[in-house]
Amino acid sequence: MADKQESKRGPEVKPRNWLVPVILLTLREWNSYGYELMERATAFGFEAMNPGTLYRTLRQMEKEGIVESTWETSKGGPARRMYTITDAGEAYLDFWAKALEQYQRNMDTFFKLYTGRSLRPEENDNKEE
Amino acid sequence: MADKQESKRGPEVKPRNWLVPVILLTLREWNSYGYELMERATAFGFEAMNPGTLYRTLRQMEKEGIVESTWETSKGGPARRMYTITDAGEAYLDFWAKALEQYQRNMDTFFKLYTGRSLRPEENDNKEE
DNA sequence: CGTGTCTATGTGTAGAATGCACATACGATG
DNA sequence: CATCGTATGTGCATTCTACACATAGACACG
Structure with a gap:
């Protein structure tokens, strides 16, 4: 039962x-x-962020115009690509927040059904509405 | 800025x-x-479930051993493939619940930072560690 | 100088998830 | 028999992402 799958x-x-x-x-x-964002993301809830995904995401976000970047060479060590959020980016973040609220409500529904098993007065395996 | 993207x-x-x-x-x-599960899912929070995804998911789940199916031809209309949850499926559901709890905490963190902008005493756009 | 380490940014590739369009088939109704 | 509602499915393309690997600057150390 379920061996090669996750x-x-x-x-x-x-x-x-x-x-x-x-x-x-x-x-x-x-x-x-x-x-730096990698560490931030890790602290946030991603265990083991991998660089590839992060950098690719940043590039994509720039292509979409929600962030902008410039090279910073002043500090010691290799150059850094410094990112800034744009106005479109802030607006997009607001979109995300709304969508996540909706999603949170769905999760609540899920947990209500999961925890309170007997919300419905049905028997066991048949259903009529 | 951000035109062809979503x-x-x-x-x-x-x-x-x-x-x-x-x-x-x-x-x-x-x-x-x-x-029937399609309608259920729609009511749950998916707008516009498409059949393909759902049926494919069900097949996959059966291959993983978390559900089982039998044909039901007794009722009028086309035959239905009736699904039953297995013991492994119930266990897997419990896994999901735990994972979703963790994820809910991450969302809480997100919203705390999103709503309460001034949790950090930094200036505006620079940060040195 | 050469070698290694830490910081920092990337690419190549493959696999999984998913949306969209399309195909099939049964039963009931006119 | 044509058509509609129910019911299940496939093919294809796109997107997301994990994993492995590549590149390169700065700095320390012998």
Whole structure:
């Protein structure tokens, strides 16, 4: 029963594009760059963020116009691509917040049904509405 | 800025595999079949479920051993593939519930930062660690 | 100088999830 | 028999993302 699939190790729950709002939220408070955002994301709920995904996401976000970047070479070490949130980005973040609220309500519904098993007075395995 | 991308119409928030726990939760209460589960899912928070995704998901779930199916031809109309949750399925649902709780906490963090902008005493757009 | 380490940014590729369009088939009704 | 509502499914393309690997600057150390 369920061997090669992921049913054993536990499900993947992260919503799609979850990285996007986390990045936007961070950039709304301070400008940042990939390497730092990785730690931030990790602290947030992603265990083991991998660089590839993060950097690609940032590039995509810039292509969409919700963030902008410039090279910063002043500090020691390799150059950093510093990111800034745009107006469109802030608006997009608001969209995300609304969508996440909706999603939170769905989760509430889920948990009500999950925890309170006997919300419906049916028998066991038949249903008539 | 952000034209061909989805930044305009709003983000896609549904978590991955969200259909799976919804189906399991429903089947825990009564046996059901694809067509009916589609309506259930729609009522739950998916607008415009498309049949393809749902039926494919059900097949996959059966392959993983978390549901089982038998043909039901007794009722009028086309035959229905009736699904039943297995023991592994119930266990898997519990996994999901735990994962969703964790995820709910992450969302709380997100909203705290989103709503309460001034949790951090930084200036506006620079940060040094 | 050469070698290694930490910081920092990327690419290549493959697999999974999912939306959209389309196909099939049964039963009832006119 | 044509058509509608129910019911299940496939093909194809896109998107997301995990994993592995590549590149490169700065700095320390012998």
